[in-house]
Amino acid sequence: MKIKAEFQIPYYHYLNNKGELAENAPIQLSDDTLIKYLKVMTTIQIFDKKSIALQRTGKMGTYAPIYGQESIGTAIGMTLAPNDVFVPYYRDYATLYQRNIKLSDILSFWGGDERSMSFSYQAHDFPLCVPIASQCLHAAGAAFALKYQNTKNVALVTIGDGGTSEGDFYEAMNVAGAWDLPIVFVIKNNQWAISVPLEKQTRCQTLAQKAIAAGFQGVQVDGNDVFALHHVLENAIEKARNGEPTLIEAISYRLSDHTTADDATRYQPSHQVEEAKQLIPIERLKKYLLKQNILTEADIEKMNIEAEAEVEKNIEVYLSQNQQKIETIFDYHYAALPDYLIEQRAEAMEEFHHAHD
Ligand SMILES: Cc1ncc(C[n+]2csc(CCOP(=O)(O)OP(=O)(O)O)c2C)c(N)n1
Structure with a gap:
């Protein structure tokens, strides 16, 4: 007997929960970049809370919250170039916001008006996608087109942990490997697919290793750590520009109901939720920024007020739009x-x- 294949899945984590950066972290982010991270995450967290309130007061339809997962989408927005193609699933507000999609248009989508997803002003990105995993095939197609046209642009697609059990995911991964497509797959592993926990979803030790069967690298990253996310995404996007795909599994936790039509207290163990609350990405980043004297509490408060005003403005636009019949x-x-x-x-x-x- 001979061993025909062996593989390893690296895990990246640099910023600990006390807001301390590992000494050997191979990445530096400028103060401006870190402040932008916090600004986007703050805005999206406020957007998230207010969106739930809009649904609860009958002013919007079902909505999929992102509490606890703000950093993954923010890091994608920070690292993907404007001319790359972003192919989202449905919890991708942070990335879309950075790619100039109006928050009022995202509200319109959840208000039942899909016209808001035509993005005439950001035409090469794809709309929010609810049919699980189908977006992976769309992204593979877009990546093929980018390669065929000899551009150096890439497609980046997101998916949930549950979505990686779908055939569309495996098919897209396979073609990405077989055709050397300029593509990055990002799994937002929030541990739950509605009420199905990850351990019932798969016997795989990691979701990242699903890339091995498609012939390219899979990596795991702490999805609540903006330094590690930035580092891993930058590398994967660069490799994709040269026709080498990567699968990134970003580990996080869904600290919200699956959607506003769900009640997660019926199935998420409370001790697990309490543990996950200690890992909230925005809190970790704030600790770092305060410790490093990059921001003061007053700066953060000012940022909150500005973000709140921006979200409110978008809500006004959404509410003043003519509703679809x-x-x-x-x-x-x-x-x-x-x-x-x-x-x-x-x-x-x-x-x-x-x-x-
Ligand atoms: C093809 C398809 N099957 C089933 C559904 C119903 N559905 C909506 S969300 C969801 C769970 C997805 O979980 P996961 O991929 O882990 O993403 P998360 O919602 O946790 O971010 C399911 C089964 C769907 N939208 N599309």
Whole structure:
């Protein structure tokens, strides 16, 4: 017997929970970069809280929160170049925000108006994607196009831990390896796929090792550590520019309900939630910035106030937009509606008018 293949999965972590940076950390981030990190994460955390409030008060539809996972999307936004192609799943507000997508457009999406995802002003990025893992194939297609056109741009796609059990994920990974595509896959491993915990999702020791079967490197990174994320993403994006894909598994925790239609207290063990709360990325970054005298408490307070005002402005824009008519739910799928949908359409219109009279 001979060993035909062996592999290792590295894990990157530089900023500890006390806000101390490892002495041997092979990355330095400028004060301006770190302040931008905090600004984006603060804005998105406020956006998240207010979005939940909008849903709870009947002003928006179902919404997928990102509490506890703000740093992964922020790091992607910080490292991906404007002309690269970003292919999100549905918890990617931090990245979209940095790629100039209006927060009011994200609210419109969750308000049921998908026209807001056409991004006429950022046309090469993809819309939020709810059909799990399908975005991986779209990203592989985009990466193929970028390669075919001889650009040095890359596609970066995100997916949840549960999504990595889908065929679309494996197919996209396989073609990325086989065709040397300029692509980076980022798994936002928040430990849960709705109520299914990771240990029931897979027997794999890591999700990152799924890359090995596709013929390229998989790495794990502390998804609550902006230094490690920045380092790993920068390297992976650079490698992708030369036709070498990477799978990044960013470890985090979903400190929220799956969506506003869920109640996570029914299945997330409270001791686990308490442990995860000690690891919140924004708190860790604040500790570092305060310790290093890069920011003061007053600076952070000012940042909060400014972020709050920006989010409020976007909420006003969202609320002042004309709502789509209720019947549009039915109007764009069929050339001729089947009878049962004609009936449902009429019923929906009647209920809507009844509720708004
Ligand atoms: C193809 C498909 N199957 C099922 C669903 C229903 N669904 C929505 S979210 C979700 C769980 C996804 O979990 P994960 O990939 O871990 O991402 P997370 O929501 O935790 O960020 C499922 C099964 C869907 N949207 N699309």
